[in-house]
Amino acid sequence: MGYVAIKGGESAIEGAESVLEFLRSQHADQESPLSASQVQHQMHYLHSQVISEGALYDPELAALAIKQSLGDPLEAAFLLRAHRSTRPRVMETEPHDTSGLRLIRRISAAFKDVPGGQSLGPTPDYTHRLFRFELLEEDDQAFKEQLNQWLSLVAELDVESAPSSVPKVIDFLRQQGLLAAPENSGGQRPPFDITRQPLVFPLPRSARLAMMARSHAGSILAMAYSSMRGYGDVHPTVAELRVGYLPVRVPHPITGEPTEVGEVLMTECEVVTMFQAQKDGPPVFGLGYGACFGHNEAKAISMAILDRAMQNGEENGISHPSEDPEFVLMHIDGVESMGFCVHYKMPHYVTFQSDLDRLRAAQNVQHE
Amino acid sequence: MSEAQEQHVDRPGSEAPASAKSLGAVEDNGPLPRPGSEPSQTSADPTSQRSRRRREHEFALLDPVAKREIRRASLKAVCIPGYQVPFASRELPIARGFGTGGLQLTLSLIGPTDTLKVIDQGADASVNACSLRKLVRKVCPGVKTSEITSDATLIQTRHRIPEEPLTDRQVLVFQVPYPCPLVLVESNEQRRVQMHGESDYSKIFVKLYEDLARFQEITLSHRYPTAIHRHYVIDPSPIPRFDVPKLDHARCLHLFGAGREKKIYAVPPFTDAKPLEFDDIRFRVESFDVAGQRQACQRCGSAESYLNELIRPDGSRVWVCSDTAFCQRSRT
Numbered sequence: 001m002g003y004v005a006i007k008g009g010e011s012a013i014e015g016a017e018s019v020l021e022f023l024r025s026q027h028a029d030q031e032s033p034l035s036a037s038q039v040q041h042q043m044h045y046l047h048s049q050v051i052s053e054g055a056l057y058d059p060e061l062a063a064l065a066i067k068q069s070l071g072d073p074l075e076a077a078f079l080l081r082a083h084r085s086t087r088p089r090v091m092e093t094e095p096h097d098t099s100g101l102r103l104i105r106r107i108s109a110a111f112k113d114v115p116g117g118q119s120l121g122p123t124p125d126y127t128h129r130l131f132r133f134e135l136l137e138e139d140d141q142a143f144k145e146q147l148n149q150w151l152s153l154v155a156e157l158d159v160e161s162a163p164s165s166v167p168k169v170i171d172f173l174r175q176q177g178l179l180a181a182p183e184n185s186g187g188q189r190p191p192f193d194i195t196r197q198p199l200v201f202p203l204p205r206s207a208r209l210a211m212m213a214r215s216h217a218g219s220i221l222a223m224a225y226s227s228m229r230g231y232g233d234v235h236p237t238v239a240e241l242r243v244g245y246l247p248v249r250v251p252h253p254i255t256g257e258p259t260e261v262g263e264v265l266m267t268e269c270e271v272v273t274m275f276q277a278q279k280d281g282p283p284v285f286g287l288g289y290g291a292c293f294g295h296n297e298a299k300a301i302s303m304a305i306l307d308r309a310m311q312n313g314e315e316n317g318i319s320h321p322s323e324d325p326e327f328v329l330m331h332i333d334g335v336e337s338m339g340f341c342v343h344y345k346m347p348h349y350v351t352f353q354s355d356l357d358r359l360r361a362a363q364n365v366q367h368e
Numbered sequence: 369m370s371e372a373q374e375q376h377v378d379r380p381g382s383e384a385p386a387s388a389k390s391l392g393a394v395e396d397n398g399p400l401p402r403p404g405s406e407p408s409q410t411s412a413d414p415t416s417q418r419s420r421r422r423r424e425h426e427f428a429l430l431d432p433v434a435k436r437e438i439r440r441a442s443l444k445a446v447c448i449p450g451y452q453v454p455f456a457s458r459e460l461p462i463a464r465g466f467g468t469g470g471l472q473l474t475l476s477l478i479g480p481t482d483t484l485k486v487i488d489q490g491a492d493a494s495v496n497a498c499s500l501r502k503l504v505r506k507v508c509p510g511v512k513t514s515e516i517t518s519d520a521t522l523i524q525t526r527h528r529i530p531e532e533p534l535t536d537r538q539v540l541v542f543q544v545p546y547p548c549p550l551v552l553v554e555s556n557e558q559r560r561v562q563m564h565g566e567s568d569y570s571k572i573f574v575k576l577y578e579d580l581a582r583f584q585e586i587t588l589s590h591r592y593p594t595a596i597h598r599h600y601v602i603d604p605s606p607i608p609r610f611d612v613p614k615l616d617h618a619r620c621l622h623l624f625g626a627g628r629e630k631k632i633y634a635v636p637p638f639t640d641a642k643p644l645e646f647d648d649i650r651f652r653v654e655s656f657d658v659a660g661q662r663q664a665c666q667r668c669g670s671a672e673s674y675l676n677e678l679i680r681p682d683g684s685r686v687w688v689c690s691d692t693a694f695c696q697r698s699r700t
Contacts, residue, residue: 008493009496012495078459085430196433198441198456326558335459337464338463338464339464339628340628346496350608351589353674353675353676354654355590357654358586358587
């Protein structure tokens with residue numbers, strides 16, 4: 001016959017899998033394999049993106065995901081999510097106060113001088129984006145030299161006098177009466193768990209924040225950017241952006257006392273926005289909040305802007321896409337949008353046959 | 369199979385065998401597995417403990433709470449025919465758009481005594497059907513798979529209903545990209561939910577009427593809106609119109625799972641399923657007539673089945689059954 005459209009699907013898949021493995025290993029005669037720890041440490045931002053979108057704080061598995069997916073961040077995040085579905089939820093942590101963040105970076109665009117000071121930390125923000133061609137030739141010795149230079153620099157610093165925790169900028173704004181008290185910002189206990197509860201709109205703010213926290217970096221940036229460019233009315237100022245390690249505490253199984261079980265690298269951002277009328281009292285700034293696993297600054301800022309935009313939509317009616325929770329939240333998840341996009345590569349013979357039938361019928365009517 | 373058993377913890381007896389009948393008897397899966405409760409945890413080497421723990425998961429992959437939630441949503445869907453029950457759809461090892469809704473239903477229903485058939489576009493050998501079947505075999509030790517429609521207790525399908533009528537011992541699970549028929553005419557979900565509640569489908573009828581006014585034909589080809597039990601209109605998933613009448617008063621249970629859109633709905637057995645139509649313009653299925661002649665499958669000769677049109681190198685057309693198991697059976 002020879003006219004069966006798809007045959008031997010199983011062996012075709014096996015072939016595709018082995019050629020993908022070949023793609024990864026094709027230069028094995030000249031290269032050594034990437035280790036998961038190399039990925040975790042030297043692909044810092046990629047690793048951060050994946051751990052944030054994968055919504056599972058497991059640095060080793062996130063690194064494995066990147067290696068296994070040949071560096072595709074969407075596929076890597078997807079591996080983490082798929083693994084997450086096999087795990088039961090063990091418990092819920094209490095809200096954590098992020099003033100205890102062990103900071104590696106902290107800036108405020110609102111005040112030149114904030115209590116605790118500004119600290120640029122690791123960032124390419126003010127570095128000229130010119131190629132460092134010497135990295136092409138970097139060998140083990142040059143690599144070690146980088147570390148030694150830094151260590152000798154640090155040895156001269158007075159690390160002991162650095163504050164272990166610094167006050168938050170928005171606390172200062174609240175003291176000044178420039179921001180509403182936190183009770184007004186829609187906290188909910190227990191928080192909405194988007195992995196265990198159906199998403200039925202309207203969603204509480206905790207669900208919106210959770211969806212944004214694991215959203216795709218590019219998608220959430222595009223939505224927030226539409227608001228920044230003019231399809232929105234947020235006009236944000238970054239009150240504070242923090243990157244650091246947050247100690248995670250859970251109740252001790254016997255005593256119930258909060259006990260530290262580890263720490264997570266996270267990025268947190270608060271934006272203040274142009275002021276708004278309050279029902280009872282003078283006008284105050286609006287506040288938007290963003291936080292996610294890993295070191296993802298554009299994402300945290302985007303999240304904070306959209307948090308504010310959606311609150312504006314709730315309070316004053318929706319006038320831009322970025323203020324519509326359904327529009328924003330249903331289109332920012334990378335795992336979902338990527339999956340549906342690539343599904344169009346699958347066969348659609350049956351539905352296309354049905355399309356052909358309709359088009360021909362309509363054409364025949366016109367011919368008559 | 370031996371590889372699968374090595375890699376995954378088989379928990380016999382912890383799962384209710386699922387078939388059409390077990391839907392009515394959803395059982396508890398027992399307590400959540402506690403870290404440290406498995407024998408492998410006693411190993412002294414922490415690295416091997418960690419990596420070994422990671423390889424283990426429940427029968428049918430999903431954690432027990434997820435499976436229980438999906439079964440509850442399925443029960444609710446059966447109780448309210450055609451109503452889209454929201455659920456907290458989980459991520460799976462396959463991508464969104466490739467049948468994660470259907471697969472979650474399958475994984476929540478399947479038990480070690482089940483026989484599973486997976487088809488895509490009617491074909492068992494289609495790549496995605498192979499991939500899904502392989503995954504289920506891997507994570508559900510003991511489950512049998514079959515390509516023979518009548519052998520299966522559970523059938524997961526994309527875009528087709530098998531030609532062979534299903535029985536009251538079978539469950540048909542559909543993969544659904546768009547669960548809501550109203551999305552054609554209303555993009556906001558909150559408004560759509562209200563329209564469903566009020567059984568307000570006037571906008572769809574207007575769309576059908578506008579089609580007739582502009583093209584003298586209804587342009588909806590597949591995913592044809594179908595009224596279930598005289599209230600909710602469903603999107604029956606992208607099955608061709610040819611398959612829609614099979615939903616009406618079928619003996620089997622039809623379950624629809626939309627993973628990305630996070631909805632489950634059902635057309636229970638012996639339930640009205642009527643495609644939307646006008647009194648003077650009736651619903652019509654795809655035609656395989658060429659010059660007044662109903663084409664037949666080139667392989668089995670059937671002139672009753674849904675056909676795929678194939679183009680020969682010389683530009684001429686031939687037709688073959690889309691349902692490969694039906695075609696195979698007709699030939700032997």
